[in-house]
Amino acid sequence: MNRALTGLRPARLRPLDLLRVGLIGPRTRKLRAALSALGIALGIAAVVAVTGISASNQQHLLDRLDRLGSNLITVGPGTDARQQPVPLPKEAPTMLGNIAPVQHVTTTGGTKAAVYRNDLVPPGQTNSLTVLSARLDLLDALRGRLRAGRWLDQAAERLPVTVLGDAAAKRLGVTSAGERVWMTGKGVAGQWYEVLGILRPNELVPEIDAAALVGGPQADAHLGGDGTPATVYLRVHPDRVAAVQAVAGATANPAQPSTVAVSRPSDLLKARAETQDTLTGLVLALAGVALLVGGVGIANTMVVGVMERRGEVGLRRALGAREGQIAAQFLIEAVLLGLLGGLAGVAIGAGAVYGYAAAQGWPAVVPVVWASAGPVMAVAVGTIAGLYPALRAARMSPTTALRAA
Known part of the structure; x- marks a missing residue:
């Protein structure tokens, strides 16, 4: 009998069997596992979404800068x-x-006039809009584009017509070419001007966006322009x-x-892109808090799971399972919860980036580094969160676990 006993070897589980054992908890407690993984998923999704939206915005600015020219x-x-x-x-x-x-x-040249939606608006309500004279080559030099209508030409620059910047058109409530606006000012006789065109936004020259542009000869003759640039x-x-x-x-x-x-206006755009790093850092810190909360959730789930499954732990120990195998079972369960949460978080975050970028008309950019690091971070959080519950389960005495079950 003693020879037979001395011939026994400790039970060993193959990696695939160990993985199957580790999946028992998530398979039998699906809702709890999903809620635990959700905390990790939200943290990873926040990281991916924040970095992706910031990168998409910066790419949009750089694309605009390349088109407008630095x-x-x-x-x-x-x-x-x-x-x-x-x-x-x-x-x-x-x-x-x-x-x-x-x-x-x-x-562009200054004038003494202001622009209004109609002749009933009080003179002081200028909506912070200006009236500027413009050379015919202004649009080409600024690489601007028209949203509606057409630009000034040699005939139009002498007529009572105007081209509105994007912001000016919105503040005046003008939506299409052919509408009329009222221009008047100190020492300037009021006159209706037909809207010849509306410009698209131009980040490099915001002063043009909030202006009504008229031809130089028309401005000098009727709007108090004097040719001073x-x-x-x-x-x-x-x-x-x-x-x-x-x-x-x-x-x-x-x-x-x-x-x-x-x-150099392009320097302002670059500075604007750089200032977003501060906000990104703040939101990433909040995402880190979300990851921490998710880790605590996993740890809490694992501790409760160990308490609920004392009978299972005691039975496995009585049948010959070693402490390391019990610890590995619960640790694998925690790691799987972290991995599932990380993969779900990357998918949610990438979806948020693509959806927001599409709504804003930006190129969607999901940083590969963060998308790849997300699951790794989640696994690390799951490992740390599951370490204590796993060790606690491994140190249970078989008799005590079976008695408490």
Whole structure:
């Protein structure tokens, strides 16, 4: 008998058998397993969705920047030491055009008029809109596009017609070409202007979006324009933007170069994209909290599961299962819950990114790093959360477990 006993070897489970044993809990307690995995899924979905939406937005900005061009420089009036505005000289566009790397120069000019939906609107309610004169080549220089109607031409620039920026059209309630708006101002006789066209939004030049544009001859003759440039737009050789930016002020106004405002609008778009990193970091921190809560949920489920399954643990121990096998069973169960939650979270997060990007008209970008790291993070959280319950189950005495069952 002793020889027979000494010939016995400890029971061993193959990896596939161990996996089957680990699936007992999720298969028999489906609702509890699903709720536990849901916490992990929400955390991973938040990580994927936040990073994906941020990446999609940045890609949209970069695509717009590539189309609009990063070689645009704007030159406008600045202020003197007393903070009084100093207008640009009328010769500024010509002088700036003489800079060798400058490829295209165009301007807008100020007027004394304001634009209203009709002649019944009180003069003070301007809706923060301006009326600017525009050269015929302005649209090409800014690489703008029309949403409706057409742009000014040689005949239209002398007529009472206007092209509205996107924001101006929305504030005035104008939806299509052919409608009329009212223009008047101090020393300017009121007159109806037909809407010739409506522009699409242009991130590089928001001042155009909130303006009503008329031809230069019409503005000078009827709207109080005097030919002084309000803003000069320069298209520059892409490799010489910084050099032109450095000399533009002195070239535009040699007598007072410090009173000239020179900017590169594309820098603002890049800064806008970079500032999103701060918000992304904050939301990722919240997603980390969601992962922590999901881990606690898994740990809680596993602890309760160990208490409910004491009879099973005691029976398996009595039949020869070792402590390591019992611990592996519960640890595999926790890891599977984390893995299922991670995969579901990636799917939910990617779906949110594609849905939001489609609604906004952006290119959908799901960061591969986060999509790949999501399940790995979930498995790690599940492993940590299931470690204590697994060890607790493994240390149960067979007699105590069977007695408590």
